[in-house]
Amino acid sequence: MTSATGPQVGVTLYSFTNEWLSRQFDLPGLLHEVAKRGLGPNIEIIGFQSLKEFPDISDDFAARFKDLIAETGLNPTSLAINSDRFLKPGQQPIDDATLVEYHKRQLRSAAKLGFPVARSQFALPVHLLPEIAPYAEELGIVMGVEVHAPMWAGHPAVQAYGEMYDKLNSPALGWIPDFGGTASRIPASMLDAARRAGAKESLLDMLKEIWLEPGMSHEKAGKLREKALADGHAPAHIQAASLAFFILANNDPKSWAALVDRTVHIHGKFYGVDDDGVEEAIDYETILPLFRDGGFTGTIVSEWEGHAYDTRDAFEQVRRHQAMCRRILAS
Known part of the structure; x- marks a missing residue:
């Protein structure tokens, strides 16, 4: 962490996709490894990647998960949920009412596991937000939509969501910037x-x-x-x-300033940090001060997406990324 009042660093388990898919770790083993290496305490989990019961969670699993969190000393910060309409191959897309209920199921599970934030996606049409926001408020959970490449603060879909946010003025809605949308170069x-x-x-x-x-x-x-x-x-x-x-886009990194006020969580997307502590594609020196100076006090989770094409050690990459973020935030 940088301080008790400033932005904090953590990690999303998505960074360890290669290690997960190669069966080097199960969920308890991965959480213990993250804790042992000091890459937490704040963590994000991808529901459909890491939780076999998802989108529903049994009382038994919830109890075991909370015990695991207590054992490791980690802090559940964000649970990534999905907004798919196409749930099974060969089936027709689900209708709006079913999509709303699908989100409510996932939000219930996030709250049951102790996550204060649920990451959603723009596949959820903006006109359905008024049906979901009150339910999230009842659960005491915040649903943040991920602004992922090729989107950025000025994208039409983001603008439409922002207008609905202004209209609803709900404390249960916010942004999750993903820095891949404002890369300066191809890694x-x-x-x-x-x-x-x-x-x-x-x-x-x-x-x-x-x-x-x-x-x-x-x-x-x-x-x-x-x-x-x-x-x-x-x-x-x-x-x-x-x-x-498709996983990064060239937009103005300063454009994130428009979203700071409603940012509830951040995906610190990165592709590689070199020996000098510099990220390959994203201008962190410009981006991080926008959130620090804008009053953001939530978590920036390290999200290494280099696993999509690379086999470098994800744990080492996350360590480097967190060190870089701490250095910039403290400057």
Whole structure:
């Protein structure tokens, strides 16, 4: 932590996706490892990744989870819930009433496990917020929507949510910024992964040029595909390069200032921190002071998304990221 009154650091278990999928850890083992390495105490858990019973939670599991939290000395900070309409392959999307109830089930589980914040997604239509916010208030839980790349503070969907937030003025609604939406460059590690997949330098040069252009990410991805195919690049190589359009975006890092007042939790997205304590793609020196000086006192969880294409040690990456955040916040 930086101080009792300033932003705190923690970690989302999503950072350890490779370690989880390779069965190096089960949930108790992973939480004990996080605690042993001093990467908490504040933690975020992805409901559908880590909790077998989710979206519902039994009394027995809730009791065992709370015992585990007490054993490790960790602090449940955020539970990530999902806003999917397509719940099972081959089935029709669920209707609005079912989607509302689906969210209520997940919010009940978050509250039952002791999480004060539930991360939601923009797949929840803005017109359903008036039906869910009062229920979250009853539970005493805050539902924060994740502003994830390619979105940023100025995205139309974010603006629409902001208008509804103003209208409802509910203490149960807020923002969860994800810094991948305001990257300044494509991570070198991501470019290296594309090279390993066979992408040529000419394709990566084209990628870097188009990625910096204004416009929506899906449109820029389409432009890259069209130009690259015309130049004879293989579809598989184009696909490897195109990852950059969908998990990070090039928007103004200072734009987060517009969301500080209603920010309830932060995803400190990162792709790699070097030996000098500098993140590969995101300008943390600009972003973190916006929240610190704006009065944010919640948690910034380290979220290493390099696992999508890299096999570096996630625990070491999180350690480096937290050290970087503490240094910047203390400056």
